[in-house]
Every structure is written in structure tokens, then in C-alpha cells.
Amino acid sequence: MKLFTSVHDVSDINALAAEALQLKQNPFAHQHLGKSKTLGLVFLNPSLRTRMSTQKAALNLGMNVMVLNIDKEGWALELQDGAIMNGGTVEHVREAAAVMGQYVDIIGVRSFPGLKDREEDYSEAIFNKFVQYCGVPVVSLESATRHPLQSLADLVTIQELKKTARPKVVLAWAPHIKALPQAVPNSFAEWMCKADIDFTIAHPAGYELNTDFTDGATITNDLNEALSGADFIYVKNWSAYEPYGKVLPGNEDWMLNNEKLKLSNNAKVMHCLPVRRNLELSDEILDGPNSVVVHEAGNRVWAAQAVLKQMLETL
Amino acid sequence: MKLFTSVHDVSDINALAAEALQLKQNPFAHQHLGKSKTLGLVFLNPSLRTRMSTQKAALNLGMNVMVLNIDKEGWALELQDGAIMNGGTVEHVREAAAVMGQYVDIIGVRSFPGLKDREEDYSEAIFNKFVQYCGVPVVSLESATRHPLQSLADLVTIQELKKTARPKVVLAWAPHIKALPQAVPNSFAEWMCKADIDFTIAHPAGYELNTDFTDGATITNDLNEALSGADFIYVKNWSAYEPYGKVLPGNEDWMLNNEKLKLSNNAKVMHCLPVRRNLELSDEILDGPNSVVVHEAGNRVWAAQAVLKQMLETL
Amino acid sequence: MKLFTSVHDVSDINALAAEALQLKQNPFAHQHLGKSKTLGLVFLNPSLRTRMSTQKAALNLGMNVMVLNIDKEGWALELQDGAIMNGGTVEHVREAAAVMGQYVDIIGVRSFPGLKDREEDYSEAIFNKFVQYCGVPVVSLESATRHPLQSLADLVTIQELKKTARPKVVLAWAPHIKALPQAVPNSFAEWMCKADIDFTIAHPAGYELNTDFTDGATITNDLNEALSGADFIYVKNWSAYEPYGKVLPGNEDWMLNNEKLKLSNNAKVMHCLPVRRNLELSDEILDGPNSVVVHEAGNRVWAAQAVLKQMLETL
Numbered sequence: 001m002k003l004f005t006s007v008h009d010v011s012d013i014n015a016l017a018a019e020a021l022q023l024k025q026n027p028f029a030h031q032h033l034g035k036s037k038t039l040g041l042v043f044l045n046p047s048l049r050t051r052m053s054t055q056k057a058a059l060n061l062g063m064n065v066m067v068l069n070i071d072k073e074g075w076a077l078e079l080q081d082g083a084i085m086n087g088g089t090v091e092h093v094r095e096a097a098a099v100m101g102q103y104v105d106i107i108g109v110r111s112f113p114g115l116k117d118r119e120e121d122y123s124e125a126i127f128n129k130f131v132q133y134c135g136v137p138v139v140s141l142e143s144a145t146r147h148p149l150q151s152l153a154d155l156v157t158i159q160e161l162k163k164t165a166r167p168k169v170v171l172a173w174a175p176h177i178k179a180l181p182q183a184v185p186n187s188f189a190e191w192m193c194k195a196d197i198d199f200t201i202a203h204p205a206g207y208e209l210n211t212d213f214t215d216g217a218t219i220t221n222d223l224n225e226a227l228s229g230a231d232f233i234y235v236k237n238w239s240a241y242e243p244y245g246k247v248l249p250g251n252e253d254w255m256l257n258n259e260k261l262k263l264s265n266n267a268k269v270m271h272c273l274p275v276r277r278n279l280e281l282s283d284e285i286l287d288g289p290n291s292v293v294v295h296e297a298g299n300r301v302w303a304a305q306a307v308l309k310q311m312l313e314t315l
Numbered sequence: 316m317k318l319f320t321s322v323h324d325v326s327d328i329n330a331l332a333a334e335a336l337q338l339k340q341n342p343f344a345h346q347h348l349g350k351s352k353t354l355g356l357v358f359l360n361p362s363l364r365t366r367m368s369t370q371k372a373a374l375n376l377g378m379n380v381m382v383l384n385i386d387k388e389g390w391a392l393e394l395q396d397g398a399i400m401n402g403g404t405v406e407h408v409r410e411a412a413a414v415m416g417q418y419v420d421i422i423g424v425r426s427f428p429g430l431k432d433r434e435e436d437y438s439e440a441i442f443n444k445f446v447q448y449c450g451v452p453v454v455s456l457e458s459a460t461r462h463p464l465q466s467l468a469d470l471v472t473i474q475e476l477k478k479t480a481r482p483k484v485v486l487a488w489a490p491h492i493k494a495l496p497q498a499v500p501n502s503f504a505e506w507m508c509k510a511d512i513d514f515t516i517a518h519p520a521g522y523e524l525n526t527d528f529t530d531g532a533t534i535t536n537d538l539n540e541a542l543s544g545a546d547f548i549y550v551k552n553w554s555a556y557e558p559y560g561k562v563l564p565g566n567e568d569w570m571l572n573n574e575k576l577k578l579s580n581n582a583k584v585m586h587c588l589p590v591r592r593n594l595e596l597s598d599e600i601l602d603g604p605n606s607v608v609v610h611e612a613g614n615r616v617w618a619a620q621a622v623l624k625q626m627l628e629t630l
Numbered sequence: 631m632k633l634f635t636s637v638h639d640v641s642d643i644n645a646l647a648a649e650a651l652q653l654k655q656n657p658f659a660h661q662h663l664g665k666s667k668t669l670g671l672v673f674l675n676p677s678l679r680t681r682m683s684t685q686k687a688a689l690n691l692g693m694n695v696m697v698l699n700i701d702k703e704g705w706a707l708e709l710q711d712g713a714i715m716n717g718g719t720v721e722h723v724r725e726a727a728a729v730m731g732q733y734v735d736i737i738g739v740r741s742f743p744g745l746k747d748r749e750e751d752y753s754e755a756i757f758n759k760f761v762q763y764c765g766v767p768v769v770s771l772e773s774a775t776r777h778p779l780q781s782l783a784d785l786v787t788i789q790e791l792k793k794t795a796r797p798k799v800v801l802a803w804a805p806h807i808k809a810l811p812q813a814v815p816n817s818f819a820e821w822m823c824k825a826d827i828d829f830t831i832a833h834p835a836g837y838e839l840n841t842d843f844t845d846g847a848t849i850t851n852d853l854n855e856a857l858s859g860a861d862f863i864y865v866k867n868w869s870a871y872e873p874y875g876k877v878l879p880g881n882e883d884w885m886l887n888n889e890k891l892k893l894s895n896n897a898k899v900m901h902c903l904p905v906r907r908n909l910e911l912s913d914e915i916l917d918g919p920n921s922v923v924v925h926e927a928g929n930r931v932w933a934a935q936a937v938l939k940q941m942l943e944t945l
Contacts, residue, residue: 028351036658038686048389048411052381052418056353059379064689066682069388073699074678075904084908086807091904095916095923096678099903102928103682177401273414274390274406278399286410293410298417343666363704363726367696367733371668374694384703492716588729589705589721593714601725608725613732 001310003131005124005140006148007190013155014196016310020156020302023060023309027301031062033312038064040104041141044071044126045112049273050141050149053300054108057308060301066104070096079126093129101134106311113144113181115245121145122210137311139304145210147183150272151191153303157296158197158232161268166196167231168265172223173203174280175252176237179245184272185238186213193217202226204251210241223254230264235271235281257282261290268292316625318446320439320455321463322505328470329511331625335471335617338375338624342616346377348627353379355419356456359386359441360427364588365456365464368615369423372623375616381419385411394441408444416449421626428459428496430560436460437525452626454619460525462498465587466506468618472611473512473547476583481511482546483580487538488518489595490567491552494560499587500553501528508532517541519566525556538569545579550586550596572597576605583607631940633761635754635770636778637820643785644826646940650786650932653690653939657931661692663942668694670734671771674701674756675742679903680771680779683930684738687938690931696734700726709755723759731764736941743774743811745875751775752840767941769934775840777813780902781821783933787926788827788862791898796826797861798895802853803833804910805882806867809875814902815868816843823847832856834881840871853884860894865901865911887912891920898922 003009010016023029039058041051051067058065068074077096078089085092100107109130113121121144131138140148158169169192171185185201186209192199193216200218201209208219220226227233235256240246255278261267271293275281285291318324325331338344354373356366366382373380383389392411393404400407415422424445428436436459446453455463473484484507486500500516501524507514508531515533516524523534535541542548550571555561570593576582586608590596600606633639640646653659669688671681681697688695698704707726708719715722730737739760743751751774761768770778788799799822801815815831816839822829823846830848831839838849850856857863865886870876885908891897901923905911915921 036690038689040682043388046389048383048385048406049414051388052355052383052415055381056418059353060351066685068678068682070678072387072702073673073681074676078907082908082913085906086909090906091678092907095903095905095927098924099679099927100682102924103686103931273410275410276400276405277393277407278397279401283397294413294417297410297414301418358703361704363698363700363721364729366703367670367698367730370696371733374668375666387702588725590725591715591720592708592722593712594716598712609728609732612725612729616733 001307001314002137004148004307005127005138005143006146007151007194013191013194016152016306017156017159020152020306021160023305024302027060030309033309034058034061034063037105037312037315038066039106039108039308040100041065041067041108042100043069043110045110047110047141049297049300050110054141054304056301057304060305061308061312079129093126094133097130097133098135101136104136105315106137106139106308107134108139108141110141111143115179115181115239118244139307142183144181145183146187148187149300149303149307150184151187152307153296153299154188154234154270155191155195156299156303157270157292161292162231164231166198168198168200168229169232169234170226170230171201171234171236172226172256173207173254174235174237174256175254176276176280179239179247180237182209182238182241185209185236188234189213189217200226204248204254206240206248207238208241223260224263227260227263230267233264233267233269235269237280255280255282256285258284258288261285266290270296273297316622316629317452319463319622320442320453320458321461322466322509328506328509331467331621332471332474335467335621336475338620339617342375345624348624349373349376349378352420352627352630353381354421354423354623355415356380356382356423357415358384358425360425362425362456364612364615365425369456369619371616372619375620376623376627394444408441409448412445412448413450416451419451420630421452421454421623422449423454423456425456426458430494430496430554433559454622457498459496460498461502463502464615464618464622465499466502467622468611468614469503469549469585470506470510471614471618472585472607476607477546479546481513483513483515483544484547484549485541485545486516486549486551487541487571488522488569489550489552489571490569491591491595494554494562495552497524497553497556500524500551503549504528504532515541519563519569521555521563522553523556538575539578542575542578545582548579548582548584550584552595570595570597571600573599573603576600581605585611588612631937631944632767634778634937635757635768635773636776637781637824643821643824646782646936647786647789650782650936651790653935654932657690660939663939664688664691664693667735667942667945668696669736669738669938670730671695671697671738672730673699673740675740677740677771679927679930680740684771684934686931687934690935691938691942709759723756724763727760727763728765731766734766735945736767736769736938737764738769738771740771741773745809745811745869748874769937772813774811775813776817778817779930779933779937780814781817782937783926783929784818784864784900785821785825786929786933787900787922791922792861794861796828798828798830798859799862799864800856800860801831801864801866802856802886803837803884804865804867804886805884806906806910809869809877810867812839812868812871815839815866818864819843819847830856834878834884836870836878837868838871853890854893857890857893860897863894863897863899865899867910885910885912886915888914888918891915896920900926903927
């Protein structure tokens with residue numbers, strides 16, 4: 001594997017998820033693969049789970065890790081081709097990416113969307129420039145429109161915990177006070193549409209996702225209907241795709257609580273975290289027996305390790 | 316050892332100090348213990364000595380280390396149970412701690428007090444929540460009310476440098492322009508009260524420490540009397556416990572200088588650092604033959620290594 | 631080697647450059663040297679290339695690395711001897727440096743000039759205090775007036791790519807909107823003056839460098855004349871030495887472009903990066919066949935590794 005930026009980079013998602021679960025059983029079996037190899041993690045935005053789980057995955061594989069918070073330890077990058085750089089940007093991404101590629105064997109990049117200009121965000125300009133210029137394999141640590149390491153960990157969690165061959169999985173929109181990216185729901189949707197599951201997306205009217213990511217999903221504005229018979233409920237807020245990046249008024253009643261959970265098939269409740277308690281999910285859910293959010297976060301290690309292992313094997 | 320947050324977590328402080336001194340003689344003898352084990356260091360506040368010495372200790376034991384400046388690289392944590400998280404906090408400490416525990420084998424946490432609300436600070440809310448939810452052994456890197464790795468290094472330093480079986484040790488308050496926590500003096504006092512020494516605390520009236528930490532100490536407002544015959548003088552500023560977190564006017568003459576040092580038994584002068592020169596301690600002391608502050612800082616490695624070693628042995 | 635702060639610390643620059651090129655062929659041959667040894671990298675200013683390349687060099691040698699962004703993760707250092715520290719500085723560099731020396735085997739320090747007070751900057755106060763008090767070998771990661779790891783990498787690049795025994799190398803001033811330090815051009819000049827090359831410095835009137843660094847160079851205000859027959863053009867902006875730290879009006883036509891490049895002997899174009907595109911260097915140059923800026927940045931690893939190797943050999 002040379003690139004891990006979306007589900008389209010993976011030939012067999014079930015095999016990759018199975019490999020992650022094997023690594024979970026035997027984390028240190030492949031330390032020879034990473035010997036004298038270095039992973040560079042470049043953050044243009046904050047991170048806790050992705051930062052720590054990807055580091056841990058690399059260490060399990062015997063790699064060295066260098067972390068660069070380029071926004072805080074470095075400087076502002078120029079993205080525009082042809083720019084006359086007489087303003088605030090200090091280095092063009094062409095040079096920055098190419099230089100980092102001189103120092104590491106694999107690069108992970110995190111770059112959030114601005115949520116101002118949909119076309120710009122969905123063009124994945126900065127991400128694609130890193131891929132184009134760095135000259136080494138690139139892992140997405142969450143881009144403007146996708147978060148594939150999260151989605152793989154989610155698939156791993158579902159494969160690991162499912163009690164039926166083809167569980168019903170519901171992506172359920174939840175309220176938030178801030179405008180959040182569509183990266184996690186986009187990415188979850190495109191992975192679930194390829195998985196052996198029955199997939200439903202529930203959101204209030206106005207929160208339709210870009211249809212590029214939802215082909216094959218059942219989509220409804222009726223949360224209760226969606227929850228009926230659900231084996232997994234994946235709770236997540238996102239801002240509107242149209243009008244782009246907006247939070248629409250109302251919909252506070254979309255918070256998942258025990259009353260709504262009763263409609264499901266005793267569903268496991270998932271969330272990528274961080275979660276706003278008593279806004280997206282009630283305390284009773286998060287502290288109750290159906291929440292698997294911490295277990296799911298733990299699986300981030302094995303997802304990242306499966307991807308890094310496949311990249312190391314092709315170096 | 317599963318927890319290192321105060322002297323009460325240690326069954327035999329002399330044995331632990333002795334182990335630290337053995338590690339100083341042979342730093343790399345236990346690298347097998349840390350193989351494929353990871354230490355996570357979580358900082359909610361700045362750090363130099365604790366950050367570097369604890370990393371070094373872990374590396375000496377063959378561990379991997381992941382550092383997270385959660386205030387800068389992550390986001391604001393919610394501490395209040397039951398909070399409706401519609402404000403500035405992004406993640407509840409329940410999730411943050413539990414998730415970190417998925418990625419590391421031992422967690423170190425630094426969290427300073429706010430110095431506004433004494434009850435809140437002395438409840439050690441954030442610290443106790445980390446311990447409660449992370450699911451792995453926890454080392455204090457300084458909490459609101461204690462700094463046990465510092466105190467152990469201080470005990471190690473006294474054991475190493477003492478010239479009599481039962482030296483006289485004086486904790487001497489010193490002036491400062493800012494309101495500083497009581498963590499270092501609290502912690503030093505509770506360790507010294509359990510050590511084989513003659514322990515005196517000297518401070519101006521109004522700077523009484525919480526008596527939970529000082530049981531067995533001689534306490535005086537007369538610095539000169541305290542210094543008489545002292546073998547070790549531990550200089551440190553702290554703000555008042557009552558009224559909480561306040562700096563009282565006056566007392567500039569409590570700065571230790573050579574003239575005062577003459578009253579002692581040619582005492583070694585200690586300080587946890589960082590030290591304000593010519594405010595807490597004069598240049599002549601810090602640059603003179605009696606200062607052991609750098610040596611003491613060096614011993615932070617062996618203190619941390621002894622604690623981490625005992626934790627690794629129980630994993 | 632105990633100190634690497636300028637060309638004067640190196641007995642034979644050609645031998646050191648040759649060693650760097652040998653390490654490039656065989657990066658992991660000396661991992662025993664760094665076993666259980668720790669490099670501390672202390673940044674008082676941002677860094678990308680130096681940060682990553684020096685870490686990579688240390689990892690190649692089997693060392694552990696601890697990075698400290700003291701300005702962000704620590705606190706403000708006091709530099710003035712005799713200061714009464716009742717202001718904003720939290721720790722004197724005497725203690726900070728001495729303490730860090732307790733935790734690491736080699737220290738790298740980055741500290742930029744203030745560009746306000748020439749005498750202060752050129753005294754290298756903070757740098758010299760680190761050297762004086764830390765007690766371990768010190769590598770400059772760029773100081774107020776020099777950047778020797780960059781200069782060594784530049785020499786390595788010239789040795790590696792030259793097509794004649796004694797190439798003509800031109801240091802060519804270029805425009806910028808900010809006042810930049812003289813560290814890179816000073817350092818490049820003093821290394822080139824000792825190398826087996828024909829060295830010319832071209833800059834507009836008013837940008838004369840301190841003559842301590844330029845002894846033996848041909849110096850001209852005529853860029854076209856300088857470029858004639860050049861084999862390597864090293865493009866770099868710097869602010870004036872007199873009046874200190876100022877950007878003089880005009881000189882925008884000093885940007886290197888393909889038209890000017892034609893005057894040269896099909897020269898390789900170098901730059902230490904970060905580079906302002908279309909201000910210092912045109913896109914056509916940076917994206918064209920003559921640019922070696924990324925290759926040059928890659929050589930930073932081997933320069934740092936050669937220096938660290940020589941230091942490890944004398945520990």
C-alpha cells in the first residue's frame with residue numbers, strides 16, 4: 001500500500017480489518033519490518049487519539065516516530081501554485097512536503113477543512129499536494145473530507161463485536177454547538193457502503209451528505225425508524241453540506257439517550273470522540289453497558305498498525 | 316506499585332531511595348523490563364525537569380515514551396460530572412483518560428492548581444479522575460497539592476550527601492513575586508516527616524501549610540533559629556493556604572544569602588527549580604560551593620526510574 | 631568533537647564532508663555508538679528541517695532524542711548575569727542549561743537573534759551560556775550569527791554535485807519582505823572561504839556582511855558579473871548589518887530567475903529553505919532542472935550525522 005486516504009485505496013476492506021484484529025492478538029510480531037524506518041506525523045490541527053494511536057502502532061512495528069506540529073513548531077504553509085509569497089505564508093507546501101519526504105519513510109498528515117469554501121475543502125488541496133510532492137507513502141490522519149483510519153477502526157470494532165452475520169448499522173446525526181466537518185460521517189458512510197452490513201443514515205432535513213459517499217445507504221430523516229432493529233448506532237454531528245458548513249437551528253432532540261436506545265436491538269453505541277456529553281450523547285449512554293466508545297478508540301491502534309504494516313511491506 | 320501520587324503510595328521510602336541510588340550506579344541494567352512498554356506523559360502545564368528526567372528514566376528502562384501537551388496539542392478537558400458540554404470544553408476527562416489508557420502502559424500526569432478555590436484544588440479532582448478512568452498505573456508529574464517525584468529526588472539527594480546519620484533539614488520559605496502552589500512544600504514536608512531526619516519548617520506568619528502534611532515537623536517563624544545547625548536548607552516559596560493562594564506583603568528579607576547560611580552547619584542548599592535568582596536565593600549561594608540544586612535536579616532521573624521500575628514489575 | 635558552533639570548531643572541513651557522504655551510503659552502520667545515549671534538542675524558535683534532520687541523524691546512530699520547545703513547553707529564560715529576577719523570566723539560563731546537561735549526552739540549541747541590538751546578537755550570549763553551563767557537547771541548531779549544520783550540508787552538496795575540481799560558487803542576496811538574520815550567509819561565507827572553491831558574494835550596496843566571515847571572498851554589487859561562469863548559486867536574503875537588522879528599499883530585481891540563470895555555467899541553484907517563491911526565487915527556477923534545494927535539504931541528515939558521530943566518539 002502506497003496511499004491510505006480513502007476506502008478506494010484498499011482492495012479488500014474485510015481482509016484489512018481481519019489483519020488489524022490479528023495484530024491486536026500479537027502486537028509485536030512484526031518489529032523487524034519497522035527497524036530503522038521512520039514515520040513522520042505532521043499535524044496542522046490538534047489531535048489526541050490519532051496522534052497517540054498512530055504513534056503506538058508505529059512503535060509496535062519497531063519504527064521510530066517524529067511528530068511535527070507544523071502550525072505551532074513550524075510556520076504557515078502556502079498552498080496556492082504561482083503565489084508571490086510576500087504575505088504571511090513562510091514556505092510553500094511543495095518544498096515542505098518534498099523536504100519531509102527526505103527525512104521519513106512514511107508520512108501521516110492531518111489537515112482540517114476551513115468550512116468556508118466547499119469547493120476548496122472538497123478539492124483536498126493541501127492533502128493532495130503532500131501526496132504529490134513528498135515522494136513517500138502517505139497516511140491520512142484526517143483530511144478535509146475523510147478520516148479513513150477512524151473508519152477502518154470502526155469497521156474493525158463492528159467485525160469484532162457483531163452478533164449476527166449482517167448487522168444493521170445506523171449513522172445517527174447528533175446536535176453540537178459548533179460547525180463540525182463532514183469528514184468522519186463521509187468516511188464512515190463510504191466504508192459502511194462497502195461492508196457486509198445493512199447501513200442506514202439518519203439525519204434531520206438539511207444535513208444531507210455529499211452523495212459521492214452514500215451510494216447504497218438507506219437515508220431517512222426519521223431517527224426512531226432508523227433505530228428500530230439497529231445493532232450498532234454510530235452517533236456523530238456534522239454541519240450542513242448545503243448551505244456549506246452551517247449549523248441549522250433546532251434538532252436538539254436528536255441527542256441519543258436511553259429512551260431512544262430502547263428502540264434498537266440492544267445496540268452497541270459508537271462515537272469517534274471527542275464527544276460532547278449531554279449534547280451529542282447522554283451520560284447514561286456513555287456510562288452505560290451499551291457504549292463501546294473507549295473500546296472503539298482502542299481499536300485505532302490496530303487499524304493504524306494494519307495500514308502501516310502494509311506500507312512497510314512495500315517499501 | 317500501581318500508583319505514585321503521594322508518600323502514602325510507598326511502603327518503604329528508604330528502600331525506594333536506595334533503589335534510586337542503585338539505578339544511578341547502573342542505569343541500563345533493567346532495559347528488558349520496559350521492552351515494548353510505553354509511557355504516556357500528559358502535560359496540562361509547562362515542564363522542563365519533570366518532562367526531561369521522566370523521559371530519560373523511561374528510556375533508561377527501555378520504554379517508549381509518548382508526550383502529549385494536551386493544553387496545546389489537544390483541547391480543553393471537562394472535569395465536571397453531569398455537565399452539559401455546550402461551552403468551551405471539548406472532551407470530558409472520563410473519555411480522555413480512558414482512551415489514553417488504551418494506548419500506554421503507564422501514564423504520568425501534570426496538573427497545577429488554579430489557586431482560586433482551595434477546596435477544589437485540594438480535592439485533586441482532575442488527578443483523581445485520571446486515576447479513576449485511565450485503567451493503567453499513574454505517576455504524578457506534580458498535581459495541585461503534591462510533587463512526589465520531586466520529593467523522592469530530594470530524599471535521594473539527602474541520603475546521598477548527608478554526613479551524619481540523622482541530619483537536620485530545614486524547609487525555608489523564600490520570597491517570590493507570583494502566587495505559587497503549595498505542592499512542593501506540602502510534598503517535601505510529608506516525605507521528610509517520614510524520613511530519618513530532624514525536620515524543621517520555617518516561614519513568616521501567615522504561610523502555615525495544611526497540617527495534614529506537617530505532622531511531626533518543628534514549625535517556626537524564626538528563620539535564624541531554624542537555620543542554626545542545619546545540614547540541609549530546602550529553599551522554596553509558596554503562597555498562603557489561608558487566605559488561599561495569596562502573597563502577603565513584606566518578608567523580602569527571607570531570601571537566603573551567605574550571611575544567613577553562616578548560621579547553619581555549612582548546610583547544603585537545595586531548591587526544586589526553577590529558582591528566581593536574587594529573589595529566592597542570592598547569586599552567591601547558587602554559584603557557591605554549598606548549592607546542590609543542579610545535582611538535586613539530576614537525581615530526578617533516578618527517582619523517576621525507581622518508581623517506573625516498580626510499576627513495570629507489577630504490570 | 632566537543633563543540634560544533636562554527637567552522638572554527640572543525641579541524642578539516644573536507645574530511646568532515648567526506649564522512650557525511652560515507653554515512654549517506656551506509657546510514658545505520660554506527661548504531662552501537664548511540665546506544666543508550668540521548669540527544670536533547672532545545673528550540674527557542676521554530677524549526678522544520680533542522681528539527682527533523684537532526685532527529686533522523688540521531689536515530690540513524692541509535693540515539694534516543696528528546697525535543698524541548700522551551701518557548702512553548704517551558705518558560706522564558708533569564709540571560710543577564712546578576713539580574714534580580716522579579717520580572718517575566720522564570721529561570722536563569724545557568725540553571726536551565728546545567729540541568730538539561732544532567733539529562734542528555736549531547737545538546738542541540740536553536741536561538742535566533744533579536745535583530746535590535748547588534749552587539750548583543752553578535753556576542754551570542756545565550757548560546758555561549760549554554761556551552762558554558764550545560765557540561766556536555768553542544769551542537770548549534772542555528773544561533774544568532776551562524777548556522778553551521780546548514781553550511782556543512784551545503785559543502786556536502788557542493789562536493790557531491792560539482793563537475794570541476796574547483797567550482798565557482800556565488801552567494802547571491804535575494805529580496806524578502808521581512809528582516810532576516812545574517813546567520814546563514816555569515817556561516818555559508820566562512821565555510822566557503824575555507825573550501826576548495828572560487829567564492830563570490832553578490833549583494834546590493836548596503837548589505838555588506840561582517841568582514842569577520844568573508845575573508846578571502848570576492849565581493850561585488852553586480853549580480854550579473856557574479857553569476858557569469860558560476861557553477862553553484864546560493865540564493866539567500868539577509869538584512870543589513872549596518873544599519874543593523876534593516877531592510878533597505880528597492881532591489882526587487884535581485885530575485886533569481888531563468889534569465890539571470892542563463893548568465894551562469896548552467897549552475898545548480900541552492901537555498902537553505904524556507905524560500906519565498908517568486909520573491910527570492912522564481913517558480914521556474916524552483917520547479918526547473920537546476921534547483922537542488924530539496925536534495926540539499928536531504929543532505930542536512932548526513933551533515934548532522936557526521937557531527938553527532940564525531941561527538942559520540944569522544945564521549
